[in-house]
Amino acid sequence: DAGVTQSPTHLIKTxxxxxxxxxxxxxxxxxxxxxxxxxxxxxxxxxxxxxxEERQRGNxxxxxxxHQFPNYSSELNVNALLLGxxxxxxxxxxxxxxxxxxxxxxxxPGTRLTVL
Amino acid sequence: xxxxxxxxxxxxxxxxxxxxxxCNYSYGATPYLxxxxxxxGQGLQLLLKYFSGDTLVQGIKGFEAEFKRSQxxxxxxxxxxxxxxxAEYFCAALDTGRRALTxxxxxxxxxxx
Numbered sequence: 001d002a003g004v005t006q007s008p009t010h011l012i013k014t015x016x017x018x019x020x021x022x023x024x025x026x027x028x029x030x031x032x033x034x035x036x037x038x039x040x041x042x043x044x045x046x047x048x049x050x051x052x053e054e055r056q057r058g059n060x061x062x063x064x065x066x067h068q069f070p071n072y073s074s075e076l077n078v079n080a081l082l083l084g085x086x087x088x089x090x091x092x093x094x095x096x097x098x099x100x101x102x103x104x105x106x107x108x109p110g111t112r113l114t115v116l
Numbered sequence: 117x118x119x120x121x122x123x124x125x126x127x128x129x130x131x132x133x134x135x136x137x138x139c140n141y142s143y144g145a146t147p148y149l150x151x152x153x154x155x156x157g158q159g160l161q162l163l164l165k166y167f168s169g170d171t172l173v174q175g176i177k178g179f180e181a182e183f184k185r186s187q188x189x190x191x192x193x194x195x196x197x198x199x200x201x202x203a204e205y206f207c208a209a210l211d212t213g214r215r216a217l218t219x220x221x222x223x224x225x226x227x228x229x
Contacts, residue, residue, distance in 0.1 A: 004159075006159075031215075033215075033216065033217075035217075041221060041222070042120075042206055042208075042219030042220055042221050042222050043160070043206075043217070043219050044219075045216035045217060045218070048215055048216065055215065056215050056216055058216060090159055090160065092160075092217075104150070104162060104165050105162075105217060106162060107152070107159040107160040107161070107162075108159050109158055109159040110158070110159045112157075
């Protein structure tokens, strides 16, 4: 049973560019959340997707956008990159219906984004 | 505002010694609580979770955590630490209204031989 997968593993961009990160959820999961983890800090919630719609959003600017596909996979897009966007971007999946594991989010390995 | 606090930034223990990592939360109601572990350059692995019921929960890798409502705490424990336990540990709470995890700032565990 494959867990949460993310691509690419590493990415280097320059300021002002745009980037797209991808996530495939754990089998049986239908909800995808994205988090940003700056160096030395805990992850910060960006947004969550369910039924192909953004269901919740954290305190991140509109430069951060996303998408969820019918197969539940998801993309995170960041426009007009800033130096401060350099971080580990984590995708987490969860199930909206599985009893007994409600709320448990399972994380992928992350994508390390470096903005120069 | 809802928050999770991990008072210890860095802890060093000897291999075979016991371990306790502290976590305090500030929520209006009892949140769902979690402990995750992160090895360098890796994602987060779920160690254990608390939703309700028994206040002592068992997790993977020999870890356990105890929920204490009176102290707003959810401390992680292990009776005997192994060198492979060296990693960053994060306590998190689920804001059920927002469906988003709120994380503490993490505790880095170093294990001495």
